Amino acid sequence: MDPRKNPFAPGAGVKPPEFVGREALMEAADIAFDRIANGMHDNSMMLLGLRGVGKTVLLNALHEQAKSKRFETVKFEVPDKSGGHLARLLVTTLSAVLRKLSIHATSDHVLAVAVSALRNFASAFRIEYEGFSFGATPTSADAASGDLEADLSDLLATVCMAAKARQRAIAIFIDEVQYLSKSELSALARALQNAAQQGHPLIVVGAGLPQIAALVGDAKSYAERLLVFHEVGPLSEEAARRALEEPAARQGVAFSTGALDQITEHTSRYPYFLQTWGKFSWEQASGTPITTDDIHHALPSITAFLDTSFFRVRYDRCTQFEQRYLRAMSELGPGPHRTGDIAQTFGVTSNQVAPVRRNLIESGMIYSQRHGETAFTVPLFDEFMKRAIPRLESHSPNRRRRT
Ligand SMILES: Nc1ncnc2c1ncn2[C@@H]1O[C@H](COP(=O)(O)OP(=O)(O)O)[C@@H](O)[C@H]1O
Ligand SMILES: [Mg+2]
Incomplete structure (x- = not known):
């Protein structure tokens, strides 16, 4: 549909087309x-x-x-x-x-x-x-x-x-x-x-x-x-739907029920992701209503956009060692995870990775709300890490290669 009329525009601090749920x-x-x-x-x-x-x-x-x-x-x-x-x-x-x-x-x-x-x-x-x-x-x-x-x-x-x-x-x-x-x-x-x-x-x-x-x-x-x-957490189910439906309705456009279900599920109702899914499914659709098919076809552009606009900038700021630590962490899913479990997945002890973990917390990549726990500060980052580094490699400098 006409990009000139697309109400959705994800961006840091950008005023949303409909401010909901707060x-x-x-x-x-x-x-x-x-x-x-x-x-x-x-x-x-x-x-x-x-x-x-x-x-x-x-x-x-x-x-x-x-x-x-x-x-x-x-x-x-x-x-x-x-x-x-x-x-x-x-x-x-x-x-x-x-x-x-x-x-x-x-x-x-x-x-x-x-x-x-x-x-x-x-x-x-x-x-x-x-x-x-x-x-x-x-x-x-x-x-x-x-x-x-x-x-x-x-x-x-x-x-x-x-x-x-x-x-x-x-x-x-x-x-x-x-x-x-x-x-x-x-x-x-x-x-x-x-x-x-x-x-x-x-x-x-x-x-x-x-x-x-x-x-x-x-x-x-x-x-x-x-x-x-x-x-400040993800939006409620009802607010997430309103965030999508209201701005579209002002342009005479609706979302099918299935499409709304899919978006709220994929995005876990995170505002930045809702705006992103809204923007790209609008671009993909040829008319109203926006359907699950449109969303399906928009997924590659959504992933590409999120990788470059949201995930990659944060990833690139990390050292290679930090990136590998994050990769090990992503193996365990979205989190939070026990700090010891991450170290184990990485093939080291908690003490060995304490400095890298501290650096990542200082730079705002991960955080620890409870003692001994570690989580990503960016939602869906675990999935991105698996795209960025497809194969998990544990950290053992003296590891012998299997022949
Ligand atoms: N309450 C809300 N309803 C709808 N969209 C929102 C809401 N809050 C934020 N957004 C959208 O989410 C994106 C991220 O918002 P932002 O305030 O920059 O997040 P943060 O500061 O937590 O990183 C922006 O595109 C914004 O328009
Ligand atoms: Mg902010």
């Missing part, structure tokens, strides 16, 4: 936003889920929701696992918030303190920052000790006070939270605790891979009480 979470956030905007306490939120499950799209929707209320918001994505980005990202984005708060104000002591705290913070962490002046510069040097934990708490406290003076609250949205370093996470946890104790109107909404739960737990034990973890 009503409960949106409602929970809505309550938290309203409470905080009204001077009450509520917990910050962490959205945890695998790649392609719809975290970024959900984070964006929550961001829009907060913007429609009495919030000044900042939003950014942590770029990679090298760490050390948090201070810079906050300086840039909070600067815009303070500028906005300063519009129409000629003098305001609280705001002047926040502006100077931001400048101090930037200079303490050697962040290039032109800044701007507002009112008389206060003499106290808040947020300038060079210790991220102390300074971030100070900075956010002053920014919150400046917002509060204008009946606004502060919401910080952070994508790819798993790339924050432990010290950055601790600093954030401490700032949240400080804000809760002082009654500052602050909420942080983070999104990232499931390993964050463990990271945050390590970072600060009290973080767990300040944050609610929400698991």
Whole structure:
């Protein structure tokens, strides 16, 4: 059918043609936003889920929701696992918030303190920052000790006070939270605790891979009480159908019942895969309804697209040894698997592969939500690994060849 009218477009963070299945979470956030905007306490939120499950799209929707209320918001994505980005990202984005708060104000002591705290913070962490002046510069040097934990708490406290003076609250949205370093996470946890104790109107909404739960737990034990973890999983059967049917119906196109059954089964109702199956079965079909035959014929293009767009980029970033470890893991199926079982399939002991496993966790390829367990962070990755490396080879350097 006409590709110009194809509503499905899989892509990282791409707004879906129909945003479905996250009503409960949106409602929970809505309550938290309203409470905080009204001077009450509520917990910050962490959205945890695998790649392609719809975290970024959900984070964006929550961001829009907060913007429609009495919030000044900042939003950014942590770029990679090298760490050390948090201070810079906050300086840039909070600067815009303070500028906005300063519009129409000629003098305001609280705001002047926040502006100077931001400048101090930037200079303490050697962040290039032109800044701007507002009112008389206060003499106290808040947020300038060079210790991220102390300074971030100070900075956010002053920014919150400046917002509060204008009946606004502060919401910080952070994508790819798993790339924050432990010290950055601790600093954030401490700032949240400080804000809760002082009654500052602050909420942080983070999104990232499931390993964050463990990271945050390590970072600060009290973080767990300040944050609610929400698991973002595959869509429900009903939501998955709506994600496909509604956008197609707007173009006068239907899916046969069999076709819907097949797609929900193949995709395990993962949003990125639903969009992919939707796109290619639409392309394949010659008219309405889209049938199981169309899906069958679209499968080679679907596999080729997923391999290049979704799986291959992640695979290529791994060393050869890492790839072979992943291949051994895929032999056991989608997972999670016992770490010892993977090592055994690879023909080694757990200790021998501990470093490679750790690297793969750090780079976000696999994760371990429970001790001694390992799972892929990308759904259907096990099947891809079997395509990429068809034959399983165990790792034994001195292995004798059978003759
Ligand atoms: N609730 C949803 N309903 C329908 N499609 C969705 C939903 N959430 C995400 N998608 C689609 O899934 C794909 C992946 O979403 P994204 O937010 O980038 O996932 P993640 O950030 O978890 O990797 C995108 O193409 C997006 O349009
Ligand atoms: Mg994302």
